[in-house]
Amino acid sequence: MDKQHGYAGKILRVNLSTGDVGTVSTGNYFDRFLGGRGIALKIYWDVVIPQIDAFDPENCLIFMTGPLCGVPGFAGSRWQVCGKSPILNQFSYANLGGAWGARLKSAGYDGLVLNGKADSLVYLSINNETVELKDASHLKGKGAIETREILKDELGDSFCVVATGAAGENMVNYATLLADSDSSGSSGFGALMGAKNLKAITVSGKGKVEVADKKAAKLMRQKVRELKYEPFIWPTTLPQERMEKDICFGCINGCMRVKYHPENRRSGKYCCQSAGYYEVRAQRYYGKVTDVPFQATKLCDDYGIDTRAVETLMMWLSRCYKAHILSEDETGLPLSKLGSLEFIQTLLHTIAFREGFGDILAEGTLQAANIVGKNADRYITDYMIKTGEDSPYGSRMHITTGLLYATEPRMPIQQLHEVGLPVLLWALRIGGNSDTLLKNNYMTSEVIRAISKKFWGDEIAADFSTFEGKALSAVKIQDRQYAKESLILCDFSWPITHSPITDDHVGDPALESQVCSAVTGMDMDKTDLDKFGQRIFNLQRAVLAREGRTGRASDTIEEFNFTIPLKAEFGNPDCIVPGRNGEVFSRKGMVLDRQKFEKIKDEYYAIRGWDVSTGLQTKTKLEELGLDDIAETLQHEDLLV
């Protein structure tokens, strides 16, 4: 490839069965798919046979960075892991922070594609051009954190490490992988590492990313820093004096990401959902603030278990215990001690090592409920989605998010945040907890309407009493987010939808394209970048169609959205949203209207240029997006209208 600024220029490929190592040029991909999710999807399309099982050695594990990775000051050094997830046996993705992605780029690679399966447990060592598979028998059964520490001791601190714990080795369906700064990735990719006999990937490199226009990049860095609001502190009951900011490589000004220092114990990350998943239960159990929630997070990270999956699992276990469907004797779990350290230790250990009842739980909550029988599945049907995750920023509350959930292979947190966070800020302001998440909270109805006009296509999208404008806003959000996931910009900083310093407090949707232009030298404006997003989203739709997720019949959300009235929303117990003209409207007690939801699906398909009655993609639209090759395959497989 001709050297393109922002890219290392090649993608590393390693066959774990044969040990063969090679590279492909990033130039084969970036002009159509940019980086990150986009390039990962195209590689997946090219090499993963749609019918294979996630644990088949020929399934690929794809690690991708984007063109901004390694360039400081933009929060653009996130990295993606993609592949066929064992959870639904279909394509999925995870997004991680820390520094591993930037280090891979320094080693000279924009990405890494793994296929095959090693004969015995190995780790992959990448040190610039030297790429080797090494024996990892001494790491067998070790936690991901411990593995990272051992490998850093052996190799030196210049190496970044991504590893999986015992849950990954034992192919627990929702096993995670964990990198430096305890950055973790879900979608069951830890289990894929286990299936490939791969314990860890270490990477070290000395290269630097070349920026096309250093002056423009400097100005953009300054502009972004000025516009961005001050990061908030994660609202936790754990003592703030034990928290220390833990910022990923190349960030703008950090976020709620912190490291917690417990008394006399090893520190670790504590923020966001993974921090909250055991906090309420632990406080209820102990009747006071303890560092048990922190230990619970750390245990999940070390075993390699997804905290979201555990959160939904615990809810089900607790309900089944109360309904006398499951007992302590039968499960070997101290179910009466839910909230205690003993409970979470026992639960995670039995799952990670697939011991006793843990072997059933390792398959996932829904699968476990089906195995248990006794109608145990009725205790998950009001909160859990197909992937075993919960459903934050739900559809009954935000409407738009129904379309986002319906068209994604997993809970799409980045997309949900774009709608859910401004609404939450608005509700906190109304509710008198104004500054909890935003200093001098300025998120009035006027501001949210102005955001809606600029970012979501029309002011009406910010009226959450109606279905009007929601289809267009879903499309706008997805296109922006798919470009973002390909650059890859961090969700805790981007998009900058609002700002403390602009007159109307509205941010700027063109910033991402300007940053991309400055770094890569590509001539790109917002429309061009949105088109990348649209193309990449369409490619993902095509990938999923080949795996059996075809059109309208697959674009569904869980039944509880239509049947069970909304009780409360995170941080917003009265479920208030901006209504017509910004007046306060409560969605408490409401369900989603099924007919209206199908109607906005029609609208959504029409805006997307897909067939309205079936939701299938069209040749015309795919060709318009430069996806002629994809259209040809889909047509051949009878997956177009």
Ligand code: SF4
């Ligand atoms: S905003 Fe937070 S999560 Fe994102 S790159 Fe910065 S420190 Fe990491």
